[in-house]
Amino acid sequence: SHPNRPLVDSVLNGLRVGFWPFADGGEDFPETWDEGTVELADDAAEFVSRYAEEEEAASRYSPPFGTELLPGMYAMPLHAVPKNHNSHDLRLVNDHSAGVFSLNALIDRNNVGMRQDNIQDLGRNLLHFRQQHGDIPVWLYKSDVSKAYRVLPMHPLWQIKQVITIRGVRRIDRCCCFGSRGSPDLWCLFYSLVLWISMKLFYVDLPLAYMDDNFGFDAQPRLVWYKPYRTYYPAQQVQILRLWDLLRIPHKKEKQLFGRTLTIIGFHVDAQNMTITLPKAERMDLVKHIRDFLRNAPRRSRSLREWQRLLGWINWGSNVQPLLRSALQSSYSKLAGLSLPHASVSVNAEVTRHLLWVADMFERGGGVDMLSSRAWATSDADMVVYLHPCL
Numbered sequence: 001s002h003p004n005r006p007l008v009d010s011v012l013n014g015l016r017v018g019f020w021p022f023a024d025g026g027e028d029f030p031e032t033w034d035e036g037t038v039e040l041a042d043d044a045a046e047f048v049s050r051y052a053e054e055e056e057a058a059s060r061y062s063p064p065f066g067t068e069l070l071p072g073m074y075a076m077p078l079h080a081v082p083k084n085h086n087s088h089d090l091r092l093v094n095d096h097s098a099g100v101f102s103l104n105a106l107i108d109r110n111n112v113g114m115r116q117d118n119i120q121d122l123g124r125n126l127l128h129f130r131q132q133h134g135d136i137p138v139w140l141y142k143s144d145v146s147k148a149y150r151v152l153p154m155h156p157l158w159q160i161k162q163v164i165t166i167r168g169v170r171r172i173d174r175c176c177c178f179g180s181r182g183s184p185d186l187w188c189l190f191y192s193l194v195l196w197i198s199m200k201l202f203y204v205d206l207p208l209a210y211m212d213d214n215f216g217f218d219a220q221p222r223l224v225w226y227k228p229y230r231t232y233y234p235a236q237q238v239q240i241l242r243l244w245d246l247l248r249i250p251h252k253k254e255k256q257l258f259g260r261t262l263t264i265i266g267f268h269v270d271a272q273n274m275t276i277t278l279p280k281a282e283r284m285d286l287v288k289h290i291r292d293f294l295r296n297a298p299r300r301s302r303s304l305r306e307w308q309r310l311l312g313w314i315n316w317g318s319n320v321q322p323l324l325r326s327a328l329q330s331s332y333s334k335l336a337g338l339s340l341p342h343a344s345v346s347v348n349a350e351v352t353r354h355l356l357w358v359a360d361m362f363e364r365g366g367g368v369d370m371l372s373s374r375a376w377a378t379s380d381a382d383m384v385v386y387l388h389p390c391l
Helices: 005-017 042-057 119-133 183-200 235-247 280-295 304-317 322-335 349-364
Strands: 078-082 090-094 139-144 163-166 169-172 208-210 213-218 223-226 231-234 256-259 261-264 267-270 275-277 301-303 344-346 367-369
Touching (some): 042 078, 042 163, 119 208, 119 213, 119 267, 231 235, 231 256, 280 304
Antiparallel strands (some): 078 090, 139 256, 163 169, 208 213, 223 231, 261 267
C-alpha cells in the first residue's frame, strides 16, 4: 500500500525476468545482424580476452556457442578504451551504435535521460545542515559500487541481441553493459530503489548518487567498525555498505573513502571551510583540452562528437564556475539540429573567443564558496531590483 509500491514492483520484476532497455520497435530491422569485429591492438585484445573469461566465470557471459549467429541474434563490436583521460588502465565498451541496424537505433533517444545527483546537491544539503546545526565538524564520505551496470540482468529476448565476438568466438552478454543508450536509465531505476531503502530502512540521511558513486556527509563524531574491511568508517557509510552486503551489490575496500575534506566525483569538497573547488590537475587538463580543440581543428572544424565531448567536460567543470555557462551559447548554436556524430562542424571566431575566455577563467582557478552562497531573506537586501522579462 506504500505510494512507492509501483516503483518497487517494477524494479523487483526487472530483477526477476531481466530488464528491457526502452526499445522503440525496430519493425524494419532484419531478424539477424552481424556488425563484425574491430581490429584491436595486442594489449587491448589481451585485455578483452581476459575480461571475457572473467565474465564467463561470473555467469555474466554465456559459454561460447560457436561461430554463427542464430535467428534473432545481433552482434555488435567491442572496444577497449582508457578508463579516463590520464589513465593507462582499460575498460571494455560495447559499441551499440555501430552500423545501420545498431541496437541503440532501437532505443528512442527522447525516452532516455535522467538527472543524477551532483556536487551542487551536496552543497545545498551542507548549507541546509549548517543553517540548522552551525559549524560542527562533519565527515564526508564516498562509496563506489563495483561493476555497477553488470549487476542488472537483461531480459532473455534482449540478451540474444547482445552477442559479443572475441577472436571469432561468440558469447551472449547476459547483463546490462556500457555502450547501450538505455543502460544509465536502467541503472538509475534500480539504484533509486536502493537509495529509498537506505533512507527508509537503514536511516541514512540525505544519500546522493552519481551513477555508481554514492556520497554524503555524517555529523556523528564517532566512527563505526566495519568488520569485512577491518576498518572504521562514518556510521552512515557503514549502513550503506551493510545494505549492499544484504543485496549482494559488489564493492571494494579501496573505493570506500571518507574525511573532513574529500574529492567527490572529481571536485574537492571542504566541509569545514564550506568550499568546492576543481583540483588543479583536472583544471589544467580541461584548459589544455579546450586549447587543443581550437588549435588543432583541421580546416577550423571538428566532428559533432568532439564538440559534444568538449562541452560535456566544460559543463562538468562549470559546477564550480557556474557563471561560465553563458559563454557556451555560441557553441550550442553551432550544434543546433545536428545529430550525425561524425558530421563536421566549423569553429568560427565567436566560438573561439568564447572558449578561450572559458579556458582563461579555469586557468585562474576559483570555485564555489558556499558560505557566500547562502539564501538571504529579502529584508536583508540593501537593494531590491525588479526586472521585466519580456523581450
